[in-house]
Amino acid sequence: MGKATGFLEFDRKSGGEMSPKERIKHFQDFHEHLQKSEQQQQAARCMDCGIPFCQSGMMLKGMASGCPLNNLIPEWNDLIYLEKMDRALDRLLKTNNFPEFTSRVCPAPCEAACTCGLNDTSVTIKENEWSIIENGYFSGLIQPNPPKVRTGKKIAVIGSGPSGLAAADQLNKRGHTVVVYERNDRVGGLLMYGIPNMKLEKTVIDRKVNIMKAEGIEFITNADIGNTIKAEKLIKEYDSVILACGASNPRDIKAPGREGKGIYFAVDFLKATTKSLLDSNLKDGKFISAKGKNVLVIGGGDTGNDCVGTSIRHGAKSVVQLEMMPKPPMERGDDNRWPEWPKVLKTDYGQQEAIAVFGGDPRLYETTVTEFVLDKEGNVAKAKIVKLEKKVDKNGAVSFAPMHGSEKAIDVDLVLIAAGFLGTQSYVSQAFKVELNERTNVKTGEDSFRTNVPKVFVAGDMHRGQSLVVWAIKEGRSVAREVDETLMGYTNLV
Incomplete structure (x- = not known):
């Protein structure tokens, strides 16, 4: 390494953030970044540890x-320190098609597995990645590079989320002709309409998509395969079809009063806000407004947090977030040792903003809804909630049961259900006649992306279930290899 003792000399330092009360005034990115010299020091903290768990990608x-x-x-950390940013960019793009996305939205399992974090604080890997890719754009290193030779093979990719984009990018680099179909009016899938603008500004997506267009990839929007376009037509016209439609079937809450007005799925709430923001800066009023309302968010994950942050930006009167699971510990337990993912309390941007605005953490742990109370007009007015207690049967199976005497009602004007997803939407799988597994994901063989239908492959959340952007990119790259090998008899894609 260029600075073998860097981890001993430099403390971890991250870029700052705009204060919660300031950033809730807008929907722009609120992160601040280190100066170049500071970023070099942070890269120098990489230890040359011998076994870089940060890049292992293991499941534990x-x-x-x-x-x-x-x-x-470790390679591109070293190159940042040595001020060889062009080579760092080359090494980064060897494995990641979209570091401009992952450096903004990935929860960084790499940092959780960093050897430096075993006895100290981990290296700022995510911010180092951001510095490489943004320097690449700033310095003009990133330019369209269309393939010089075309193979004559045509591939349709259904869905323009991270897995579909990754598959398209890889196959286009190989020389295949790629057409990406997207049912929404903008390219990006989950990246565009599932992630709020303050986490991933949509200009970042457009910037990359424009490069992909210049490299020869065709994008067709407002193309709802299975509805407006027949699946059979694509199978007939293309040499291969890749399904990358996501796991966009939301899990519902079955409770009395669920039919009431003012109860929405989180994905619909977030999409409406982003679309209105992009179309008119929210001036068209075509979104589900939380302004002046008592908001109840059901679900404690990233999507629930996004609903909290978005509701506060709307001007919500109050926000409560329910989480069925117990509150995580502040520090790793003895059963959660490095390099496992740390199961510790995380207070994300939305919760930070709720604390700043309302004076307290919005999360209620081990709590669920038992009933929605509606007014005379059918609008949700209250929610009955109850505490849950953990029970373990004689076989060790864990369940949660309502705690007697803990019931109470809270005022609610808007309910946002962020309880996860159940797999692919059925009309897509039915249109292509692909088999599903017990989790309602598209079924394939082990270590394969080939469906039961000839020429049809699958990748991303539609294949593995709801997951991270980085896993979706991995799936997109992997399905591209299998498609390429099927079409050409071999593959040189990595």
Whole structure:
């Protein structure tokens, strides 16, 4: 390494953030970044540890440890320190098609597995990645590079989320002709309408998509395959079809009063806000407004947090977020050792903003809804909630049961259900006649992306279930290899 003792000399330092009360005034990115010299020091903290768990991408106890893309992290950390940013960019792009996305939205399993974090604080890998890719754009290193030779093979990719984009990018680089179909009016899938603008500004997506267009990839929007376009037509016209439609079937809450007005799925709430923001800066009023309302968010994950942050930006009167699971510990337990993903309390941007605005954490742990109370007009007015207690049967099976005497009602004007997803939407799988597994994901063989239908492959959340952007990119790259090998008899894609 260029600075072998860097981890001993420099403390971890991250870029700052705009204060919560300031950033809730807008929907722009609120992160601040280090100066170049400071970023070099942070890169110098990489230890040359011998076994870089940061890039391992292992699954430990059902959780990712290290980067699923196997990013060459120690290499490009060293190159940042040595001020060889062009070479750092080259190494980064060897494994990751979209570091401009992952450096903004990935929860960084690489940092959780960093050897430096075993006895100290981990290296700022995510911010180092951001510095490489943004320097690449700023310095003009990133330019369209269309393939010089075309193979004559045509591939349709259904869905323009991270897995579809990754598959398209890889196959286009190989020389195949690629057409991406997107049912929404803008390219990006989950990246565009599932993630709020303050986490991933949509200009970042457009910037990359425009490069992909210049490299020869065709994008067709407002193309709802299975509805407006027949699946059979694509199978007939293309040499291969890749389904990358996501796991966009939301899990519902079955409670009395669910039919009431003012109860929405989180994905519909977030999409409406982003679309209105992009179309008119929210002036068209075509979104589900939380202004002046008592908001109840059901679900404690990233999507629930996004609903909290978005509701506060709307001007919500109050926000409560329910989480069925117990409150995580502040520090790792003895059963959760490095390099496993740390199961510790995380207070994300939305919760930070709720604390600043309302004076307290919005999360109620081990709590669920038992009933929605409606007014005379059918609008949700209250929610009955109850505490849950953990029970373990004689076989060790864990369940949660309502705690007697803990019931209470809270005022609610808007309910946002962020309880996860159940797999692919049925009309897509039925249109292509692909088999599903017991989790309602598209069924394939082990270590394969080939469906039961000839020429049809699958990748991303539609294949593995709801997951991280980095896993979706991994799936897109992997399905591209299998499609390429099927069409050409071999593949040189990595």
